[in-house]
Amino acid sequence: MQLLVERLRVSYGNIRALHGSDFAVDTGEIVCIIGANGAGKSTTLRAISRMVPVEAGSHMTFMDRDLLGFPADKVVSQLGISHVPEGRRLFGNLTVMENLLLATFARKDRHKVSGDIDRVFSIFPRLRERQTQAAGTLSGGEQQMLAVGRAYMSGRRMMLLDEPSMGLAPLLMLSMFEALQEINTAGTTILLVEQNARLALKFAQRAYVMENGHIVLEGESRDLREDPQVKTAYLGG
Amino acid sequence: MEFFLQNVVNALQWGSFYALIALGYSMVYSIMMVFNFAHGDVFMTGAYIGFGTASLLLALSAALGLGLPGWTILSLTIAVSMVLTAFLGVLVERVGYRPLREAPRASAAITGLMIGIILETGNLALLGARRLSFPDLIHSTTYNLGGVFVTNKKILIVAVSLALMYALHQFIRKTRWGMAMRAMSYDFEVVPLMGVSLNVIAPLTFAVGSGLAAAAGILYGLAYPVLDPYMGVLLGWKAFVAAILGGRGSILGAALAGFLLGFIEIFVPMIFPSTLRDLIAYSIILLILTFRPYGFFGQPHSTQLRL
Numbered sequence: 001m002q003l004l005v006e007r008l009r010v011s012y013g014n015i016r017a018l019h020g021s022d023f024a025v026d027t028g029e030i031v032c033i034i035g036a037n038g039a040g041k042s043t044t045l046r047a048i049s050r051m052v053p054v055e056a057g058s059h060m061t062f063m064d065r066d067l068l069g070f071p072a073d074k075v076v077s078q079l080g081i082s083h084v085p086e087g088r089r090l091f092g093n094l095t096v097m098e099n100l101l102l103a104t105f106a107r108k109d110r111h112k113v114s115g116d117i118d119r120v121f122s123i124f125p126r127l128r129e130r131q132t133q134a135a136g137t138l139s140g141g142e143q144q145m146l147a148v149g150r151a152y153m154s155g156r157r158m159m160l161l162d163e164p165s166m167g168l169a170p171l172l173m174l175s176m177f178e179a180l181q182e183i184n185t186a187g188t189t190i191l192l193v194e195q196n197a198r199l200a201l202k203f204a205q206r207a208y209v210m211e212n213g214h215i216v217l218e219g220e221s222r223d224l225r226e227d228p229q230v231k232t233a234y235l236g237g
Numbered sequence: 238m239e240f241f242l243q244n245v246v247n248a249l250q251w252g253s254f255y256a257l258i259a260l261g262y263s264m265v266y267s268i269m270m271v272f273n274f275a276h277g278d279v280f281m282t283g284a285y286i287g288f289g290t291a292s293l294l295l296a297l298s299a300a301l302g303l304g305l306p307g308w309t310i311l312s313l314t315i316a317v318s319m320v321l322t323a324f325l326g327v328l329v330e331r332v333g334y335r336p337l338r339e340a341p342r343a344s345a346a347i348t349g350l351m352i353g354i355i356l357e358t359g360n361l362a363l364l365g366a367r368r369l370s371f372p373d374l375i376h377s378t379t380y381n382l383g384g385v386f387v388t389n390k391k392i393l394i395v396a397v398s399l400a401l402m403y404a405l406h407q408f409i410r411k412t413r414w415g416m417a418m419r420a421m422s423y424d425f426e427v428v429p430l431m432g433v434s435l436n437v438i439a440p441l442t443f444a445v446g447s448g449l450a451a452a453a454g455i456l457y458g459l460a461y462p463v464l465d466p467y468m469g470v471l472l473g474w475k476a477f478v479a480a481i482l483g484g485r486g487s488i489l490g491a492a493l494a495g496f497l498l499g500f501i502e503i504f505v506p507m508i509f510p511s512t513l514r515d516l517i518a519y520s521i522i523l524l525i526l527t528f529r530p531y532g533f534f535g536q537p538h539s540t541q542l543r544l
Contacts (some may be wrong), residue, residue: 049430077432089427091420093541102416106432154432 002027002189003048003062003158009055010040010047017043019213025158030180030190032200032221034234035210041193042086044210045160048191049083050075062158077106080157084164088147092136096127096146099135103154113153120149123179141172148176152183159183161192165199177203197234201225209234239384244503250391250460252499253398257453258476259483259491260405261446267422267486267542268442271342274349275329276450277473278356281466283322283451284371284458285360290314290321291372291455307374314374315397315455319448326447327440335439353473360466368465371458394456401452402492405445409488409542418442422486422542482522484535487543494533498522 001024010018018040025031033041046052048060050072060067062079075081082103091099100120104113121128124145130138135146144164151159164180165173177199184190194200201207201221209217209230217230224230258280265273273279291314298305333352337345378389409415417438421428428435457472458464479498483490501518509517526532534543 051426051429071434072429073432073434076430083430085427085430089424089430091423093419093423093543094416098416101413102420102433103431105413105417106434150431154430 001025003191004060005048006059008044008047008058008060010043010052010058011055017213018047021210021213021215023208023215023218025189025191027189028184028187029206030184030192030204031206031208032204033191033193033208033210034195034197034200035193037195039210040213041210042162045083045162045191045193048075048160049081051083073106076155080155081160082151082155082158083160084147084151084162086162088143090135090138090143090146090150092134095132095134096138097131099146099150100153103150116153120152123182124149140167141169144168144172144176145179148179148183152188156183156188158189158191161190163194164192165194165196173199197230201235242385244507246385246387246391248500248503249395249496250499251503252496253395254453254457254472254495255476255479255498256492256495257398257401257449257456258473259479259495260402260488261450262477262480263483263486263488263491264418264442264446264542266480268418268425268439269334269338269345271334271345272349272477272480273329273334273443273446274346274477275333275352275356276349276446277469277476278353279322279325279329279447279469280450280454280473280476281469282325282356282360282454283318283447284454284464284468285364285369286321286451287314287318287455287458288369288371288464290317291374295372307376311374311459315452318451318455322451322454323444323448326443326445329447330440330443334443335436338435353469357466357470364466368463371462371464373462374459390459394460397452397456401449405449406488408445414438414441419542478519478522482525482532484532484543486541487532487534489543490532490534
């Protein structure tokens with residue numbers, strides 16, 4: 001297993017958001033975590049990228065290295081785990097190009113940067129046209145493209161995606177998932193969280209269902225699509 | 238007319254000090270959302286470091302019979318002192334601000350005040366209460382430009398200040414560190430997700446601001462060669478006013494407001510008794526802020542680093 005998470009517990013103040021999740025993601029997989037708003041999906045991703053402190057007893061390894069030994073910036077620069085955060089969180093005051101370049105800040109293979117930028121532009125041609133524009137002036141769809149492109153620039157062993165479909169029109173949503181598929185095929189493991197379970201279960205090979213900070217169900221996507229419980233709760237009957 | 242132009246020259250020099258110091262306040266504020274109230278005393282310390290460096294270089298030059306020209310010593314002094322004071326800035330960030338990154342902003346502001354007091358009293362303890370006089374590194378030459386008297390020192394002070402501001406502008410605009418600073422000023426939480434450590438960018442910002450303050454300290458020492466441990470207090474507060482007036486986080490604003498402050502302070506005594514200078518000067522600024530509460534280039538709820 002590339003990413004192994006055991007007994008993951010996270011609290012915000014007195015409120016426990018994750019009650020000891022166990023899950024794993026293998027190299028090259030696309031895995032999704034589905035669940036309602038507030039189930040703990042984003043917190044799970046934030047814990048992996050070390051944006052929130054985890055409680056004692058939590059255990060996470062990435063390629064057999066203790067993830068908890070790495071601060072947030074090293075998770076990206078040394079382990080190669082990138083994170084497209086909730087709400088995209090682009091740097092609106094920087095240009096599209098600067099957003100992409102900033103993501104390479106700590107990279108040692110600087111000679112590969114321009115080739116990677118070309119690759120991002122070939123996946124998302126719209127970004128090439130917009131490269132000198134401030135990220136804050138992009139449309140919602142373009143912002144999501146940039147958020148993914150930026151993550152691609154920062155590290156690509158694994159990409160964590162928080163609601164990549166959020167706020168996108170159906171057609172854009174589809175092309176976004178095609179782009180993610182392309183990135184995955186090129187060798188990046190993908191772990192995404194989604195409220196749009198229908199889409200996520202089509203895209204991912206495996207899935208975990210999260211409720212109130214607990215993982216309540218797991219399995220192959222095609223099995224979960226047929227699961228009566230999942231059908232009623234997440235796929236609209 | 239000559240009288241007016243003469244004062245413009247004086248105001249440019251006086252404003253240079255404010256502008257250089259104000260930049261440090263603005264930069265740190267934009268990424269940490271706290272004004273580093275030790276900054277005025279960092280300026281003072283920079284001036285003293287400049288004094289020490291210059292004295293050492295003069296002594297070395299004499300002892301080794303190098304006969305280094307004043308200009309060389311001055312350039313070296315500025316460079317060495319900027320670097321040393323930059324390290325002081327790094328130390329201030331590490332000791333005073335990093336542990337308080339998650340703490341209420343008021344705690345961080347108070348820390349700045351305390352570090353300032355430590356620098357002042359530390360200096361007193363180390364060097365005593367006597368004032369030091371900054372070595373006269375370059376001989377003053379006065380040029381008469383159509384009735385306006387300009388000294389080489391004044392030209393130097395304004396030119397070095399403008400050059401440093403331009404360099405800062407390029408640094409923030411062109412380098413990846415500058416880019417990271419701008420990003421951090423926009424949304425510091427996600428900056429680590431770019432593989433950028435806040436523990437690199439925050440000290441770097443303090444270092445750059447402190448280096449500029451040191452340059453201001455030495456230039457100040459050239460113009461007003463008397464150093465005392467409290468020289469940074471009033472000047473620091475006034476530069477802080479310039480940073481606010483320019484708009485929090487605005488580099489251009491801080492620089493312009495610094496010069497504006499210089500102009501107001503020089504021109505007010507032309508009309509009013511000079512004992513009323515600060516009273517009137519700062520009443521004017523209060524009035525400006527009444528109409529532009531976010532300063533020249535500030536925006537409501539915005540802390541972004543802007544050029």
